[in-house]
Amino acid sequence: MRLLSYLLALMAGAALSFEGAIYAELGKSIGQIETSFYNFFMGSIILGLLWLFFGKGKLSYALEAPKWSLLGGVLGVVYLTSIVISVPFVGVGITMVAVIIGQLVMSMVIEHFGWLGSKKTKINKDKIFAVLSMIIALVLIN
Amino acid sequence: MGLFMILFTLIGGITLSAQSSINGTLSRKAGTIETTFLTFLTGTLFLTIFILFFGNGNVLGLLDAPKWQLSAAFLGTMYLLLTVMAVPRIGVIATNIAGIAGQLVIGVVIDHFGWFNSLVIELDMKRVFALLFMVLSLYFIYRGNKRTSEESAA
Numbered sequence: 001m002r003l004l005s006y007l008l009a010l011m012a013g014a015a016l017s018f019e020g021a022i023y024a025e026l027g028k029s030i031g032q033i034e035t036s037f038y039n040f041f042m043g044s045i046i047l048g049l050l051w052l053f054f055g056k057g058k059l060s061y062a063l064e065a066p067k068w069s070l071l072g073g074v075l076g077v078v079y080l081t082s083i084v085i086s087v088p089f090v091g092v093g094i095t096m097v098a099v100i101i102g103q104l105v106m107s108m109v110i111e112h113f114g115w116l117g118s119k120k121t122k123i124n125k126d127k128i129f130a131v132l133s134m135i136i137a138l139v140l141i142n
Numbered sequence: 143m144g145l146f147m148i149l150f151t152l153i154g155g156i157t158l159s160a161q162s163s164i165n166g167t168l169s170r171k172a173g174t175i176e177t178t179f180l181t182f183l184t185g186t187l188f189l190t191i192f193i194l195f196f197g198n199g200n201v202l203g204l205l206d207a208p209k210w211q212l213s214a215a216f217l218g219t220m221y222l223l224l225t226v227m228a229v230p231r232i233g234v235i236a237t238n239i240a241g242i243a244g245q246l247v248i249g250v251v252i253d254h255f256g257w258f259n260s261l262v263i264e265l266d267m268k269r270v271f272a273l274l275f276m277v278l279s280l281y282f283i284y285r286g287n288k289r290t291s292e293e294s295a296a
Contacts, residue, residue: 005231006240012224013244015217020249021258022214026207031199033192038204040185042215047179050219057173062180069168072177073184075161082154086147091261093269096249097276098148100242102155104283110163117167121294126286133279140272141250142144 017092023080024087032084036077069117090142097138104131178222235287239280246276 027035051059062070079099086095108127114120161181169177193201204212221241228237250269256262263269 002232005228006236008224009228009232009237009240010244012221012228012237013241013246014248015221015224016241016245017248017252018258019214019217019221021252021260022211022217024260025258026211026214029207029211030201030203031197033189033197034199034201034203037186037189037193037201038212039215039218040182040189042212043182043218044179044186046215046219047175047182051175051179055173055175055179057169057171057176059172059176059179061172061176062168065168065172069164070180070184072161072165072168073181073186074188075157075164076181077185077188078157079154079161082151086151086154087260089147089261090144090151091253091263092249093246093253093263094144094148095151096245097272098151099155099158100246102152103159104155106156106159107163110159116160116163118163119294121290124286124289126282126289130279130282130286133275133282137272137275137279138148140268140275142148 017096020083020087020095021092023084024092027084028088032081035084036081039080040073040077093141094138097134097141101131101134101138104134174226235284235291239284242283243277243280246273 023035023039026038030038083095083099086098104127108123108131110116111118111121112123165177165181168180172180225237225241228240232240250265250273252258252260253263254265
């Protein structure tokens with residue numbers, strides 16, 4: 001059962017790489033921003049259905065929430081569009097390594113200062129080594 | 143051009159990490175499905191305005207695009223669902239690390255075979271070493287996170 005869960009998590013990551021490669025192809029024919037639009041439009045429909053049937057939270061909290069906590073969608077647009085633009089130039093491998101480095105460094109900084117409502121956790125040696133190893137991987141893969 | 147693209151993609155990773163912190167905060171009160179729904183919805187609204195003013199492509203081309211290209215929309219949802227299924231059983235840290243491993247390995251495999259009409263970049267010795275350094279990095283992420291969670295538990 002535990003092994004199966006690891007497999008699920010592996011498949012989740014694999015899904016992201018497949019998504020990047022496929023959207024890169026769609027981006028070539030209909031345009032990159034248009035591809036992002038499609039992803040978010042279709043995602044809204046899928047999640048809208050999931051919410052109707054399985055939603056247990058409180059959607060109306062969006063109206064009371066601090067406004068900055070509603071910016072996730074716009075940030076997601078930057079991420080997806082950058083993937084769709086970059087994959088045809090450098091390939092899926094380099095793109096994913098670069099995304100992960102950006103994520104690692106930024107989440108280290110965010111958590112170090114406790115920004116955006118995150119729990120404050122100091123940068124430690126291991127996290128710095130993790131970023132350095134990933135940068136070496138990026139140089140080698142390029 | 144390649145280097146510029148890499149920098150550009152780094153920014154993509156930076157925004158993604160800011161997004162997960164922000165969404166994490168929102169989902170504590172609004173719920174996971176609700177937060178994800180809102181993310182997609184606000185993204186769609188933003189892109190609708192953006193495309194109307196700055197779009198050079200052809201949105202209607204979606205109707206003619208091969209269906210396998212459109213199926214990618216379900217992969218993003220699959221990622222979310224699989225993650226939500228794995229986290230309660232093996233924890234956030236292990237789920238993220240296994241997820242990154244899957245992402246990187248499949249990324250290199252897609253490049254090697256040039257699947258989906260993508261660039262063909264062969265898996266040579268240099269790339270094998272790159273994969274080894276990624277594994278090393280994942281090990282450090284694991285150790286770093288374990289240390290943090292032990293400190294916060296103490």
